[in-house]
Amino acid sequence: MQHGAFEDVRIEGHLIDSGIVSQVMDHIIAFGGEFEMLSFDVGRTNTDVSVAVLRVSAENQDHLDGILSDIQSHGAYTVDASDADMAPAPMDGVFPDAFYSTTNMETDVRLAGSWVRVANPEMDLGVRVDVESGTAEAIPMADVRAGDLYVVAHDGIRVHPQERPRDKQAFEFMSSAVSSEKPKAQVVADVAKMLRDTRAAGKDVIAVVGPAVVHTGAAGELARLVKMGYITVMFGGNAVATHDIESALYGTSLGVGLEDGVPRLGGHEHHLRAINVVRRCGSITAAVEQGVVTKGLMYTLVEAGVPYVLAGSIRDDGPLPDVITDVIEAQNAMRVHAQTAGACLMLSTMLHSIATGNMLPASTTTVCVDINPAVVTKLADRGSWQTVGIVTDVGLFLEQLANELEK
């Protein structure tokens, strides 16, 4: 290979046991570049930090820029850092060409010679810079306003990859693989401890909830977690709220009696009648206040003052008046909570869980529970040590989790 261009990059941290240097080297090779290790100060013990400096070579400047941009997201930044480049948004809702697309990790941009932390880290956004205040923030495409300045290209950007802690952590034994074949008692205890720690730290816990939680008769167990204060925000869709209110009004979910599992006469219409009733009341809160809905998960959320976001989908019947039918509005409503949460439980819903996962910073502890290993794999595969997948029956799991937390 002719080396038309090279650049020296620096990486620091627990490089070896976090596998970070391996990843950076892998990517350089995979994309046709080469590297030379200029220096590698290895931490002698397992608490020291290592520092590596690599010289990355490529065929030409374009090729080099591509590689540097790629390994940047794994923590490599150029030794000779320059300021970030910026360009104005050409019109509302459109980033400038060559806009920098964010990861969900902590990120700095260099403005006037100083590294500035980007607020609200979230995947696949742009970085808006306020030159006067010297601040930077991640912004969704739909919220772009013409003329605002956005970071472009790859100079002056530093990403802090999520590091694996050297000592054992709560979820270590689970994070290695997603499997239904794990001792469940320990899994439950670990999740319980994590919830206690998160709430003790004063952070929110989001539950993302699918209708299977109601169908399996587990909505009551989730309501126990709400009452105990372990769930402080709820995300879901029309289905979970509808079937929960159906169960409050008629004792059924999808028309099947939750006490005895026997289908009810006319039961297949219950969900539609429940929606109709709440639409007449005006909202779920109104239905609770008017004494129409007197129990269940949604009732408990209203009574406990726990906020919820119900996002619409094209498969919705009705929907309930509280459902936000515009999906971009719904995202913005979820984003408010996602940015600050300390933990997130994803319970038997792929659509809402993926949507939530897209908004969470990499540092948010996330637990995905589903009986379908494919769903868990997809959700847990975010490349962060904070994400744990549990393949189990969500109904039985929530019951045991609530029991454990009540001890």
Next chain:
Amino acid sequence: MQHGAFEDVRIEGHLIDSGIVSQVMDHIIAFGGEFEMLSFDVGRTNTDVSVAVLRVSAENQDHLDGILSDIQSHGAYTVDASDADMAPAPMDGVFPDAFYSTTNMETDVRLAGSWVRVANPEMDLGVRVDVESGTAEAIPMADVRAGDLYVVAHDGIRVHPQERPRDKQAFEFMSSAVSSEKPKAQVVADVAKMLRDTRAAGKDVIAVVGPAVVHTGAAGELARLVKMGYITVMFGGNAVATHDIESALYGTSLGVGLEDGVPRLGGHEHHLRAINVVRRCGSITAAVEQGVVTKGLMYTLVEAGVPYVLAGSIRDDGPLPDVITDVIEAQNAMRVHAQTAGACLMLSTMLHSIATGNMLPASTTTVCVDINPAVVTKLADRGSWQTVGIVTDVGLFLEQLANELEK
């Protein structure tokens, strides 16, 4: 059991080999009623129609009404038919209490002594009656206007259950079970024949398309079907259109090269950049007209004048300017096509397929293709002989289907 109430009901059709009488009897017993067979004129040969009259007994009138309402949806109607009851909608978006909730089967309501066919049969809607014109139509809850008359309770309603044809049909061997273990050549030939027949009859074919069609490199095969005229409407979401346009602009889907399967430098950002480009153009059609998008599935749809509906979901990035972000609006846009289509191919998307399935009359031939048997089972389980599930690789399937249709 004390019999406080009874009513005679009539069922006719190919009762025995369609299993219709079995279903009606099952439901009466399951819900605690009893029956006496008053008469049963069995068709002596396999072309004759049978007529059964049953006396249904229940504990009281309420119980009886519940049972009659239930077996009505399986084709049993009271011998002494009265006119359907009606009530006005109390407010916009709210049905009257006790509104009749529709099935997706052909339905008649009795108005002024005559049976009137309900237009636009679709599941889980209400039946709006125009007394002056003597017509009836199925209406979604969100479209209800205060004061309009809707059918309530269960009198004067006759449902025509989807009958299984006595002679063998194209899909008979497949409809019995969903399995990946079927000879695939025959399955492909059957679907090809069905598409030819549907188009020869001048009916639309809807393709409901998920992003896996693009990721597996099969968008080109689907485009061939569009060009040959076998797909006349396309439903999808932001993802399938984005990744198709990504492939047109950058040769990748989700950043992976479609020719060689190798990830591209910066490829994970391609989908976002593709969206940004189209947003700047104003629409997909504009991007095609401006020569920005010059190939791919979406390009082919625009060039062929084939309409498409892109429905938003909360997991969307961007989204593309053509995406209808309000889900109720998106449903209405889909509904226009769903009511008149002759066939529907559901290709690797659960969300959009379920949404579409909810809108299709029971008589629409529907083929669900997915590599995940759970998805196929869920979609194929609509209780109609017109629905076929195929567990296979959608990429390889579309290629063989296009080859078969080109013969």
Next chain:
Amino acid sequence: MQHGAFEDVRIEGHLIDSGIVSQVMDHIIAFGGEFEMLSFDVGRTNTDVSVAVLRVSAENQDHLDGILSDIQSHGAYTVDASDADMAPAPMDGVFPDAFYSTTNMETDVRLAGSWVRVANPEMDLGVRVDVESGTAEAIPMADVRAGDLYVVAHDGIRVHPQERPRDKQAFEFMSSAVSSEKPKAQVVADVAKMLRDTRAAGKDVIAVVGPAVVHTGAAGELARLVKMGYITVMFGGNAVATHDIESALYGTSLGVGLEDGVPRLGGHEHHLRAINVVRRCGSITAAVEQGVVTKGLMYTLVEAGVPYVLAGSIRDDGPLPDVITDVIEAQNAMRVHAQTAGACLMLSTMLHSIATGNMLPASTTTVCVDINPAVVTKLADRGSWQTVGIVTDVGLFLEQLANELEK
């Protein structure tokens, strides 16, 4: 169609609500025959028995014989019954040509003008006749001895299809569909009641057990069921016994600590060391008697005197000395118990469950528990009302089942 041949057949039972007549008619049509309904005495109420007589027509005698043979397994038998035909087995292990292949339903053969019940009904065997004693028995192919007489062709055979009871039964709500989305508390209560009833009737309960039961930490829950007397036979393979003994010796399953879920040093070798230890003792019973194995599921079985069959498979390490490495011998060891059991719990093992299912009479109540819906569907799809599939986490399920039975 030219009708070269016809025959009158009779069917009796709860024909309509069991769907039996529908099935028979379906099959006649599907295989190209035709029928005329000669008489149909419908039970007027839901406790009366119906009797149908059909004239079946076919192209020629061969075609007719094929159709009669087919509908025979659904309960239709010729009005003019003749004696069953017999032929001698040509050599050891080989049935005579045209041997009658059994279903798993109660079956009669006509010998010297009398209907004789076939002993040990099981799928896919032959029917050996002892002319002197006038008895008949189902025999596996491998056990055939040259010269013994076997039923051939289809004359003189009457199958009693498994009828669905008209009144509600314990598992009715579950049998309609396999789903993970059922209220679990009721499912557990139903299975508990079934186990109590079976044991009260003095019948055996077989547990077919896969290694996931040990990995999920549920072996202790299953041992509780053994101690309480609800499991009286155990079927499994080398893996479940090995990992259970591994847990008794080292506290791990597959090397992972069952108390804390943490992998142990050298843990991946534990299963092989456990096998080596038991091989040195001579057998599992010897290992228990020598005080080497002092707890766990296998220990509990030995102590309780509950018999077990461990069948070999080609993926086995070792194996344990108790494993029957010849699969035909293993089948015969299982068959002894399968013929007389009143119920069977299939717990997270497809191979052993299918093998067991092949041996069970259709009347044996069978419950399949697995987290994978595809496994449950495959196992539950035996066409009998006695088979129930439950998609759930086997570990959590067994714990709740044991708790329910201890109440």
Next chain:
Amino acid sequence: MQHGAFEDVRIEGHLIDSGIVSQVMDHIIAFGGEFEMLSFDVGRTNTDVSVAVLRVSAENQDHLDGILSDIQSHGAYTVDASDADMAPAPMDGVFPDAFYSTTNMETDVRLAGSWVRVANPEMDLGVRVDVESGTAEAIPMADVRAGDLYVVAHDGIRVHPQERPRDKQAFEFMSSAVSSEKPKAQVVADVAKMLRDTRAAGKDVIAVVGPAVVHTGAAGELARLVKMGYITVMFGGNAVATHDIESALYGTSLGVGLEDGVPRLGGHEHHLRAINVVRRCGSITAAVEQGVVTKGLMYTLVEAGVPYVLAGSIRDDGPLPDVITDVIEAQNAMRVHAQTAGACLMLSTMLHSIATGNMLPASTTTVCVDINPAVVTKLADRGSWQTVGIVTDVGLFLEQLANELEK
């Protein structure tokens, strides 16, 4: 931590980009040890080899031995190597206590001061030493003879971990993840190239085949690969051979016509009749020679002289006379081929694929094809760069693979 014991270990190879050092460090920490990096000579370019020397500390000698034993399987060996310890087998079929349990990677043992390569590397065996000849071989537990010498403990053992090649390889883009969403044309081309290379190198290719290959109508495609010389050994069970012969004799698989997908009269008995026919002939080869079986996969294997091993399982009907019903004998028959094969295609069978995978050296290129992602994940998860999982329809895949190889 008190450090009662320490030892210096050496690792060499492409340590960083293979992630080997990361793994060793991870394991030391995970199991409660500590390490100090004594030296780390990093290869400056991506072709140089690195050498690391670590001082491993533990609480006491036992703890240290456990850790050393663990990291040994990742390539770390003590700087001061001593000879391997040995002990005699106490009885037939039983290893000495503390026997060394093998990995599937290339392994050396130190005998009389020299490193000797262990013959036939395979997982979970013992290492038998012949002191006179100075040789060592991996031996299954069942083949142990009393008095033979086996390696015990962990001294004097060196494992060569499978290294990832630095340059791109055929399967790189696939090995990162198992997904059904890959461009299939490229996957097919890659597998075709691998088969060509393996055969060009004069190495065997094993096909491990499940019955779905026959049910999907793909047995003919596999037979094409046999005829072209790309499959040189076949492993399977009773089912695949039975259904293939059923298709040769009756044109059906599981009773369903392979040409038209329509169930045949009496078809559910075909598989049993096929077995009976072959049992009467004496063997599959005899059935071919007698002109009874004249086409199909098994016929092609016999005609081409390609060896096959049919291993018994407890779910077998019959079985065919060629089936090895003793599973330990069957393993030994498979082992002969597994040790020398250059590649292995695992086609829609979990049981036989896992059994085969257990016997393959880590260096054998292995491709797993199944429509069920859980099966592929389980099989592909062997920790070697040589294993590739493909989630697709095996029928359509084999057709395209045969077409590609015929080009």
